[in-house]
Amino acid sequence: MRNSVETSLDTARTGPEGTPCATSGRKIKMMSLEQAREWLRDATAVAVLTGAGISAESGVPTFRGAGGLWKDYKPEDLATPEAFARDPRLVWEWYNWRRETIKQAKPNAGHAALVRLEIQKPHFTLITQNVDGLHDMAGSGRILKLHGDIWRMRCTSCGSNWPDRRAPLPKLPPHCGCGGLARPGVVWFGEPLPEGMMQEAEHATLAAQVLLVVGTSAQVYPAAGLIPLAKQAGARVIQVNLEPTPYSGIVDCALEGPAGEILPQLI
Numbered sequence: 001m002r003n004s005v006e007t008s009l010d011t012a013r014t015g016p017e018g019t020p021c022a023t024s025g026r027k028i029k030m031m032s033l034e035q036a037r038e039w040l041r042d043a044t045a046v047a048v049l050t051g052a053g054i055s056a057e058s059g060v061p062t063f064r065g066a067g068g069l070w071k072d073y074k075p076e077d078l079a080t081p082e083a084f085a086r087d088p089r090l091v092w093e094w095y096n097w098r099r100e101t102i103k104q105a106k107p108n109a110g111h112a113a114l115v116r117l118e119i120q121k122p123h124f125t126l127i128t129q130n131v132d133g134l135h136d137m138a139g140s141g142r143i144l145k146l147h148g149d150i151w152r153m154r155c156t157s158c159g160s161n162w163p164d165r166r167a168p169l170p171k172l173p174p175h176c177g178c179g180g181l182a183r184p185g186v187v188w189f190g191e192p193l194p195e196g197m198m199q200e201a202e203h204a205t206l207a208a209q210v211l212l213v214v215g216t217s218a219q220v221y222p223a224a225g226l227i228p229l230a231k232q233a234g235a236r237v238i239q240v241n242l243e244p245t246p247y248s249g250i251v252d253c254a255l256e257g258p259a260g261e262i263l264p265q266l267i
């Protein structure tokens, strides 16, 4: 929010390492924003971790925010291998609904700002927990999709996987050409991440001078573990979120406000 940027330097709190940072309420303190902007500007190696919050302003509901429930089901009760084994049609109905919502969505100013950051930096890795494809649509290059892609399907029989952007799907549950039941190409709660993906994310995090964490509640592991990993490796960690997270106390700078407004000011 441009008009919420405050210029009162004396009200900025002091961060964990004596750095002037952190924000109060939804007001961005100019001093912390300036400091974060400087860290980002001076860094040659940057990693970014995004979560559902970056897509909220595009109209994609987060899991833990308003609109996260579907027919009174919590995502944690549907996004599991157990739920799919019990009732694949129900789980596919939910994915069908999510695909229809996401299909309407366009990348926002937050996604676009990350594309500009990628162009500026010699070493840049975008690590996302999102499955919505909005970073691709915005034009981001290399994306580590920790939790897969809602626009891909995988066969539970032969293991083949393929893109499918139809929404709504013509028939639920969908099947593979081999006759096997198809599942969404995403990682469910309790499942391992795609082979080698977390190692790549850790590698990029360890090499980064700045880790920018955007719109994640930092409650889903192993993704959230990248935040303390970056701190241990000596990187500056900048968090952008509407509200505090479990890591607000250890990050170097916690900017509170909508990603679509803060990221363009930061980058």
Ligand SMILES: NC(=O)c1ccc[n+]([C@@H]2O[C@H](COP(=O)([O-])OP(=O)(O)OC[C@H]3O[C@@H](n4cnc5c(N)ncnc54)[C@H](O)[C@@H]3O)[C@@H](O)[C@H]2O)c1
Pocket: 050, 051, 052, 053, 054, 055, 056, 057, 060, 061, 062, 063, 064, 065, 129, 130, 131, 132, 133, 147, 214, 215, 216, 217, 218, 219, 220, 240, 241, 242, 243, 245, 257, 258, 259, 260
């Ligand atoms: N768009 C998507 O692809 C999508 C949507 C919902 C859930 N998920 C999945 O849900 C899991 C949940 O973890 P998560 O941490 O990504 O999401 P989450 O729902 O747990 O948390 C979302 C976070 O974003 C913040 N937020 C909401 N609106 C924001 C905004 N406009 N600007 C900045 N921050 C904002 C919230 O305060 C919250 O901390 C992930 O594994 C992800 O794969 C993905």
Ligand SMILES: [Zn+2]
Pocket: 155, 156, 157, 158, 159, 160, 176, 177, 178, 179, 180
């Ligand atoms: Zn198959």
